[in-house]
Amino acid sequence: MTLDNLRVEIDNVDKQLVTLFQKRMQIAKSICEYKKKNNLPIYNGTREDELLLERTNLLADGSLAPFAERLFSNLMEISRDYQTNLSLSKNIVLIGVMGCGKTKKGTLLSKRLNIPFFDVDYEVEQSKKMTIPEIFAKYGEEEFRRLESEKIKELSQNTRCIISTGGGVVLNPNNMKVLKEHGIIIFLNRDIEAIAGDIDTTTRPLLANGTDALFKIYNERLALYQKWCDIEISGNTTIVEAVENILCELQRSPL
Numbered sequence: 672m673t674l675d676n677l678r679v680e681i682d683n684v685d686k687q688l689v690t691l692f693q694k695r696m697q698i699a700k701s702i703c704e705y706k707k708k709n710n711l712p713i714y715n716g717t718r719e720d721e722l723l724l725e726r727t728n729l730l731a732d733g734s735l736a737p738f739a740e741r742l743f744s745n746l747m748e749i750s751r752d753y754q755t756n757l758s759l760s761k762n763i764v765l766i767g768v769m770g771c772g773k774t775k776k777g778t779l780l781s782k783r784l785n786i787p788f789f790d791v792d793y794e795v796e797q798s799k800k801m802t803i804p805e806i807f808a809k810y811g812e813e814e815f816r817r818l819e820s821e822k823i824k825e826l827s828q829n830t831r832c833i834i835s836t837g838g839g840v841v842l843n844p845n846n847m848k849v850l851k852e853h854g855i856i857i858f859l860n861r862d863i864e865a866i867a868g869d870i871d872t873t874t875r876p877l878l879a880n881g882t883d884a885l886f887k888i889y890n891e892r893l894a895l896y897q898k899w900c901d902i903e904i905s906g907n908t909t910i911v912e913a914v915e916n917i918l919c920e921l922q923r924s925p926l
């Protein structure tokens with residue numbers, strides 16, 4: 672058989688896979704509707720493990736097992752993300768001390784759920800056409816906090832988006848009330864020593880004199896992050912793992 676012929680064959684298999692994928696997602700949608708109606712969670716880890724084993728046991732060629740495991744585990748993950756997208760009625764808000772990875776983790780989360788991503792600091796910068804350190808230097812922290820609150824009110828009018836906040840968002844209870852009214856609050860709690868080791872201080876005016884201030888800031892705010900959050904996630908993992916943990920937590924209880 673020629674390479675061209677083999678390619679035609681694989682194209683045909685893929686066409687069937689596309690049809691089957693659509694069919695599978697359609698069923699996932701119906702499952703999602705049933706679960707929502709009956710207040711059931713999207714994620715059931717034990718069932719996923721059982722299904723994975725069942726699927727790989729169907730293989731005639733056992734050497735494919737590790738590859739099939741990856742395929743079905745990705746398929747189940749995609750199905751869960753799709754159902755989360757369909758069920759979500761609120762925003763997902765990331766809070767935590769600067770350097771805990773809110774922006775990077777939020778960006779990946781928005782990709783997995785296929786919903787928009789907004790970064791409060793970035794929006795403030797865009798509205799003033801200035802960087803955060805420039806705003807602090809020219810207008811002071813108080814004016815920055817006012818701009819920050821203004822943006823939070825504006826962004827909270829959205830539904831079904833990811834909002835990454837600046838570390839100081841919890842200092843103003845009104846910020847948190849607005850965000851909580853329209854969103855699920857996720858606290859990314861990363862080791863402060865690890866943050867001090869890799870944070871870019873040049874973009875953080877509160878750390879203009881070095882990372883010592885970071886420890887004080889963290890100790891002052893920890894109780895606030897914990898008070899306002901619905902879910903606390905460890906920030907001491909890779910970005911991919913943290914996002915998977917956020918999604919599993921969201922999918923473990925009815926949305």
Ligand code: S3P
Binds near residue numbers: 773875
């Ligand atoms: C601040 C955190 C920053 C930024 C500003 C003030 C804070 O955001 O909003 O420099 O008070 O902790 P990141 O947490 O994204 O660095």
